[in-house]
Amino acid sequence: MFLVLSGIATGLSCARDYRALQLGPVSKVAPIDKLSVALVIVFGLLFLGERPSLPLLIGGGLIVAGAMVIALF
Structure with missing residues (x-):
């Protein structure tokens, strides 16, 4: 079931x-598309009980910073 839902979500995302x-x-x-990865990290931390780690926070911060640099310059 989750595989089917994932396929549907991926198809909608591509569209x-x-x-x-x-x-x-x-x-x-x-x-904006790349920020979806950072959004998943935030959802995991807030709603799924993921524990923040230094590599996770640094990686998420770098994703957001990179998206901002590309969008602004």
Whole structure:
């Protein structure tokens, strides 16, 4: 069941990305798409009881910082 739900979510995500790329430039769409990884980290910490570790926090921070650099410059 989770595999099917994951497949559906992935398909919807790809369709959303394709539509976003039709509406805007890649330089603005790609950083927003990459923030989904950081959002999953936050959800895991808040709702799933994941324990924060230094590598997790550093990695999440680097993902957000990289997306901001790409989006702003």
